[in-house]
Amino acid sequence: AQSVAQPEDQVNVAEGNPLTVKCTYSVSGNPYLFWYVQYPNRGLQFLLKYITGDNLVKGSYGFEAEFNKSQTSFHLKKPSALVSDSALYFCAVRVGYNNNDMRFGAGTRLTVKP
Amino acid sequence: DTGVSQDPRHKITKRGQNVTFRCDPISEHNRLYWYRQTLGQGPEFLTYFQNEAQLEKSRLLSDRFSAERPKGSFSTLEIQRTEQGDSAMYLCASSPSGASQETQYFGPGTRLLVL
Numbered sequence: 001a002q003s004v005a006q007p008e009d010q011v012n013v014a015e016g017n018p019l020t021v022k023c024t025y026s027v028s029g030n031p032y033l034f035w036y037v038q039y040p041n042r043g044l045q046f047l048l049k050y051i052t053g054d055n056l057v058k059g060s061y062g063f064e065a066e067f068n069k070s071q072t073s074f075h076l077k078k079p080s081a082l083v084s085d086s087a088l089y090f091c092a093v094r095v096g097y098n099n100n101d102m103r104f105g106a107g108t109r110l111t112v113k114p
Numbered sequence: 115d116t117g118v119s120q121d122p123r124h125k126i127t128k129r130g131q132n133v134t135f136r137c138d139p140i141s142e143h144n145r146l147y148w149y150r151q152t153l154g155q156g157p158e159f160l161t162y163f164q165n166e167a168q169l170e171k172s173r174l175l176s177d178r179f180s181a182e183r184p185k186g187s188f189s190t191l192e193i194q195r196t197e198q199g200d201s202a203m204y205l206c207a208s209s210p211s212g213a214s215q216e217t218q219y220f221g222p223g224t225r226l227l228v229l
Binding site for chain 2: 032034036041042043044045046049051090092094101102103104105106107
């Protein structure tokens with residue numbers, strides 16, 4: 001089955017430290033991978049995506065993600081975390097040619113402590 | 115604000131009642147999607163429109179659920195004879211056609227509580 005997995009329910013980091021939120025995928029064919037962030041009482045906000053090309057993708061708010069085909073991973077990273085980065089993060093994979101079905105992971109709650 | 119909007123933001127209803135939610139996509143987007151998100155889970159795909167045509171429905175979309183997009187702009191999602199298991203956040207998203215179509219932009223969601 002086409003899916004993504006986020007192995008960590010929660011990630012805690014101190015402000016100023018680097019952060020990593022993990023995502024692994026299982027798809028047949030070439031994956032289209034996405035990261036979204038969800039703040040309380042708000043919808044999902046698009047952060048970045050990997051479609052093709054450079055394995056390191058840069059996105060909004062200083063986030064980046066590295067596509068690793070051999071490890072089937074697409075981990076989200078940021079060199080220096082901010083307290084305002086605290087939110088729920090979702091990895092997603094596009095299934096189907098016409099982007100009519102996006103499969104999301106269960107989410108990882110990131111807490112950045114001052 | 116030119117993002118995706120949803121109305122209402124919250125809805126409390128009694129079991130057995132019908133509810134209807136509205137989604138207004140980004141104006142130039144011809145694709146519109148509905149998702150359901152329950153606590154502790156990621157969004158789950160429900161259905162998808164290209165313009166006014168409903169092209170795909172998930173098996174999650176039971177017969178009590180119906181979605182429309184009559185003029186290819188806003189969409190409505192109706193749930194008939196609501197059940198407590200319908201309590202969830204209902205998210206709408208839209209995307210443009212063309213090369214950037216892979217990115218879906220989400221609205222703030224409608225949180226439904228069925229008592």
